[in-house]
Amino acid sequence: MKKTFTINISGTVFHIEEDAYEVLQKYLINLKNHFGSSEEGKEILTDIEARIAEIFIEKAANDQRVVSIEMVNVAIEIMGTPEDFVDDEEKEEVYQPTEEAKRKRRLYRDPDHRVIGGVCGGLGAYFNMDPVILRIIFVVLLFATSGAGFLAYIILWIAVPKAKILHSGSK
Amino acid sequence: MKIENAKAQMRKGVLEYCILLVLDGKPLYASDIIQGLKEAKMIVVEGTLYPLLTRLKNTGFLAYRWEESTQGPPRKYYELTDSGRKFLGELEESWSELVEAVAKVRNNNI
Numbered sequence: 480m481k482k483t484f485t486i487n488i489s490g491t492v493f494h495i496e497e498d499a500y501e502v503l504q505k506y507l508i509n510l511k512n513h514f515g516s517s518e519e520g521k522e523i524l525t526d527i528e529a530r531i532a533e534i535f536i537e538k539a540a541n542d543q544r545v546v547s548i549e550m551v552n553v554a555i556e557i558m559g560t561p562e563d564f565v566d567d568e569e570k571e572e573v574y575q576p577t578e579e580a581k582r583k584r585r586l587y588r589d590p591d592h593r594v595i596g597g598v599c600g601g602l603g604a605y606f607n608m609d610p611v612i613l614r615i616i617f618v619v620l621l622f623a624t625s626g627a628g629f630l631a632y633i634i635l636w637i638a639v640p641k642a643k644i645l646h647s648g649s650k
Numbered sequence: 651m652k653i654e655n656a657k658a659q660m661r662k663g664v665l666e667y668c669i670l671l672v673l674d675g676k677p678l679y680a681s682d683i684i685q686g687l688k689e690a691k692m693i694v695v696e697g698t699l700y701p702l703l704t705r706l707k708n709t710g711f712l713a714y715r716w717e718e719s720t721q722g723p724p725r726k727y728y729e730l731t732d733s734g735r736k737f738l739g740e741l742e743e744s745w746s747e748l749v750e751a752v753a754k755v756r757n758n759n760i
Contacts, residue, residue, distance in 0.1 A: 510697075519708060522704050530681070530696065532723050536722045559698065563694065563697065
């Protein structure tokens with residue numbers, strides 16, 4: 480026995496099985512994120528949904544309009560995932576950091592964003608996080624670990640070199 | 651540069667041209683367009699086509715009308731507009747030029 484939901488795709492009502500529903504919903508959200516919420520993106524999504532409805536009707540056994548996980552997978556295979564579109568469209572625009580760039584990323588203390596030693600500012604730049612959040616974590620650690628967090632900070636202060644030239648990321 | 655990537659780039663360049671070619675003379679539904687392009691191995695998944703159709707329509711090269719369907723939601727039938735036909739003519743010209751140029755370079759072994 481399987482639970483089904485009732486959904487409406489492009490004006491057609493379907494009964495969709497629970498597992499199929501989850502896969503379909505995830506797929507449609509993926510597409511939505513890929514095409515964006517502009518007028519154009521919405522129109523593309525509407526067209527794709529209409530086509531999916533059509534595929535379901537084609538594949539449904541007689542007039543039942545029950546959508547199974549197999550049918551959802553068939554539809555996704557026919558339509559393709561956003562990764563497939565990127566393959567066809569804009570692969571060259573996807574930025575991939577080179578090995579060299581990865582190697583050059585090192586942890587520094589950030590003297591321009593310092594409160595005490597610049598450790599949190601530097602960590603923030605390294606992990607691409609707001610240093611304020613890191614400072615709060617450190618303060619919490621300070622109380623939670625009764626001093627070990629403070630020791631960790633001091634060690635980082637000594638061990639991590641001060642940045643001489645700041646990269647463009649930090650203002 | 652990987653060969654797959656180079657192939658995708660080449661396909662991308664001529665895909666719009668192919669869509670306009672397929673639509674030349676007869677209004678078609680997206681699935682029909684895909685059928686032709688799939689047979690020619692121009693595209694693999696249908697999802698690639700919809701953004702291109704919408705973009706070509708928004709540029710004014712394509713127009714569509716709704717047609718009722720017996721198998722589900724109404725379908726969009728796309729057709730070339732006048733400016734689309736003109737654009738196709740220009741593309742055809744530059745395509746032949748390109749093919750000729752490549753053939754020349756290949757034969758001369760410069």
